[in-house]
Amino acid sequence: MNMMDVRHHPENELLLAYAAGRLETGMRLVLCSHLELCPACRKRVRALNALGGVLLGEMEPAAMASDALARTLARIDAPAPLVERSKKVSAPPPLPPGAIWPQALAHCSATPWRWIGPGMRWSRVSVPEAPEANVFLLRIAAGKYLPVHTHSGREATQILYGRFHDGRALFGPGDFDAADASIHHQPVVQDGGECICLASLSGRLRFDSSIARLFGSLVGM
Amino acid sequence: MTVVPIDPERSAKPGDAWDEALRALAEQGDKEAFARLFAHFAPRVKSFLMRAGSPEVQAEELAQEVLVAVWRKAALFDASKATASTWIFTIARNLSVDWRRRGRGLDRQDDDVDFDLIEAGEPGVEDRLHASRESARLRGALAQLPPEQQQVLRLAYFDDESHSRISTALGIPLGTVKSRVRLAVAQLRRLLER
Numbered sequence: 001m002n003m004m005d006v007r008h009h010p011e012n013e014l015l016l017a018y019a020a021g022r023l024e025t026g027m028r029l030v031l032c033s034h035l036e037l038c039p040a041c042r043k044r045v046r047a048l049n050a051l052g053g054v055l056l057g058e059m060e061p062a063a064m065a066s067d068a069l070a071r072t073l074a075r076i077d078a079p080a081p082l083v084e085r086s087k088k089v090s091a092p093p094p095l096p097p098g099a100i101w102p103q104a105l106a107h108c109s110a111t112p113w114r115w116i117g118p119g120m121r122w123s124r125v126s127v128p129e130a131p132e133a134n135v136f137l138l139r140i141a142a143g144k145y146l147p148v149h150t151h152s153g154r155e156a157t158q159i160l161y162g163r164f165h166d167g168r169a170l171f172g173p174g175d176f177d178a179a180d181a182s183i184h185h186q187p188v189v190q191d192g193g194e195c196i197c198l199a200s201l202s203g204r205l206r207f208d209s210s211i212a213r214l215f216g217s218l219v220g221m
Numbered sequence: 222m223t224v225v226p227i228d229p230e231r232s233a234k235p236g237d238a239w240d241e242a243l244r245a246l247a248e249q250g251d252k253e254a255f256a257r258l259f260a261h262f263a264p265r266v267k268s269f270l271m272r273a274g275s276p277e278v279q280a281e282e283l284a285q286e287v288l289v290a291v292w293r294k295a296a297l298f299d300a301s302k303a304t305a306s307t308w309i310f311t312i313a314r315n316l317s318v319d320w321r322r323r324g325r326g327l328d329r330q331d332d333d334v335d336f337d338l339i340e341a342g343e344p345g346v347e348d349r350l351h352a353s354r355e356s357a358r359l360r361g362a363l364a365q366l367p368p369e370q371q372q373v374l375r376l377a378y379f380d381d382e383s384h385s386r387i388s389t390a391l392g393i394p395l396g397t398v399k400s401r402v403r404l405a406v407a408q409l410r411r412l413l414e415r
Contacts, residue, residue, distance in 0.1 A: 012406035013406075016402060017377070021314035021317060021318045046302075047409060049303065050356050051378075051409065052307065053303070053307030053356060054306065054363060055269070055379070056313070057265065060268055061265055064264050069260075071285060073255075075286075
């Protein structure tokens, strides 16, 4: 795999929530897309999993039902339940060469690119096991920007292709960004190429101007 | 809320014994090895789940389900990547995420991507003992953390609580919870990288 120069990583708090199994699906998928590309964060997750293992090992054993082992062996002898594997419903919307479609989304479907404004397109990603998850791709042309906005909940973004600057820092392929209500930003795509991001939102984006709010309501953000 | 200090001696089980049992299970379908794994891990998984808020009946069912998965997936266990405890913890975590979802009538469709498969190459000889060594160091590292950092870490794994609820439960500001989590994880990493 192409090792990119990842500069922006998820915070420990987010990795901990993931390791503890407490991250909502949309955030989890975006985080997993980052982990696929980032050996350093995979290492942190392994340490946090090991911490879970240590805590498990320390538990005072609870009494199991008297026939628990027998019932478990019976379940093992029964044929494994047929898990309805999701069909790989649709290919990702067309991506430029060099953009990587995350493995974490292999079982998801995505709509074709839809126009939402000059130089801006988006694609909704449907997650079969969590229809309520708000996951989407944004594709923004060089030099364009998203209207200034903040968030009522949390936003996680993984950059799949290209670069943007949000007034705080420059983000490139492989970078991860999380923003919450305390962050007020305006991502601007750098000249020299378009930018494609995978994002998940809990809560809604809040745009500053009424025209931008209208724009937001058009795309259901 | 009380903090139980972590005793590295008590939990310093020879991880390798369980690794061996898993190998015997994978290679020979050894029922005795499975019974030993069951006797050790099922009651701890059940206890873990109850501590994390599952009702007893559900924790019992899920603990059995976790051990069924241990049998079926034993061949995927790689002692150089994780200890038996860590591996079984991740199975229990993934299955309990599924259960919460099933409660809403939704089945999980795919397993999580196994990031360990992404790591390139075969582990070298010196990596063989890496996972159990890492776990032993982790236990030591955890024991060295200040009690308040241990407490927020434990709450993150055991209690279905967001940081804001942890903040209410402990009567400390949200920012303090967040900074304790940050400090604790950073400290763990430093201790592990030594």
